[in-house]
Amino acid sequence: MIIKNSKYLGLFGQEFELIDTGSSSGKDNMLFDYNRTMAVAEGKELPMIRLYSWNPWTVSLGANQKETDINIDEVEKRGWELVRRPTGGRAVFHSEEITYSVVINLEDKFSIHEAYKDIHVMLLNALIKLGNKDIGFEKSQANFREFYKDKSISASCFASSARYEIEFEGKKIVGSAQRLFGNTLLQHGSILIGNAHLMLSDVVNLETNEQKTKLFNFINSHSTCLENVFEKNISYKEISELIFEEILD
Numbered sequence: 001m002i003i004k005n006s007k008y009l010g011l012f013g014q015e016f017e018l019i020d021t022g023s024s025s026g027k028d029n030m031l032f033d034y035n036r037t038m039a040v041a042e043g044k045e046l047p048m049i050r051l052y053s054w055n056p057w058t059v060s061l062g063a064n065q066k067e068t069d070i071n072i073d074e075v076e077k078r079g080w081e082l083v084r085r086p087t088g089g090r091a092v093f094h095s096e097e098i099t100y101s102v103v104i105n106l107e108d109k110f111s112i113h114e115a116y117k118d119i120h121v122m123l124l125n126a127l128i129k130l131g132n133k134d135i136g137f138e139k140s141q142a143n144f145r146e147f148y149k150d151k152s153i154s155a156s157c158f159a160s161s162a163r164y165e166i167e168f169e170g171k172k173i174v175g176s177a178q179r180l181f182g183n184t185l186l187q188h189g190s191i192l193i194g195n196a197h198l199m200l201s202d203v204v205n206l207e208t209n210e211q212k213t214k215l216f217n218f219i220n221s222h223s224t225c226l227e228n229v230f231e232k233n234i235s236y237k238e239i240s241e242l243i244f245e246e247i248l249d
C-alpha cells in the first residue's frame with residue numbers, strides 16, 4: 001500500500017509503502033529488509049514500514065555478535081532457526097511477537113537518534129490504543145559499559161533498554177536495532193506479544209545452569225509483553241491493524 005497522505009510523511013518522505021508480509025523464515029525476513037534497504041538507497045524503491053512474523057521461531061544475532069554466543073545444536077534440536085541481522089545489537093529470540101522494519105532516507109537535519117524516537121512515537125501511539133496509558137518511554141540511557149562486562153546477561157538484546165524505547169513499569173516491550181547504509185537507515189524491532197522470548201536463555205552458550213538462570217531472571221525482570229500488560233490474549237492481527245490505523249489516521 002503506497003501512502004501519500006499521513007501525519008508521518010515527515011519521517012518517511014513524500015510517499016512511502018506500508019507492507020504486511022505476514023509469516024516468513026528468518027533468512028527470508030532478513031533478506032527482505034536488507035534488499036529493500038539497498039533498493040531505497042539506490043532510489044529504486046520507496047521508503048517503507050513493514051510488519052512481519054517468523055516461521056519457524058528464530059534466534060537472530062547482531063551484525064557483529066559472535067555466533068559462538070549461541071548453542072546452535074540446541075537451536076536446531078528445537079526446530080528453530082539462527083540468522084544474523086544486518087543491524088547491530090545482541091541476540092533476540094523472535095517468537096511470540098510482531099516485528100516491524102522501517103527503511104528511510106535521512107535528511108541532513110534528521111539524525112538516526114531523532115528517527116529512532118519518531119518511529120517509537122508512532123508505535124507507542126498505536127499500542128496505547130489497546131487501552132493502557134501507562135506504556136511510555138525509557139528516558140534514561142543504560143550503562144552499556146557495565147552491561148557488556150557480564151557475559152551471562154549481555155548476550156540478549158532484551159536485557160537492556162536505551163533511551164526512547166517503549167516500556168511498562170520499567171520493563172521493555174519493544175526492542176529495536178538500527179544501521180545506517182550511507183544516508184539510508186534500516187531500523188527494525190520486536191514488539192513482544194507473549195513471553196516466549198524468555199526461552200533465549202535456553203540456547204545461549206553459558207558454562208553453568210546458574211548462569212542460564214541468571215540470564216532468564218534478568219531478561220524477565222527487564223522486559224515484558226503486551227499480554228502481561230493488558231492481561232488478555234492479543235493477536236498479531238490486532239497489533240498490525242492498530243499500527244495501520246495509526247499511520248493512516
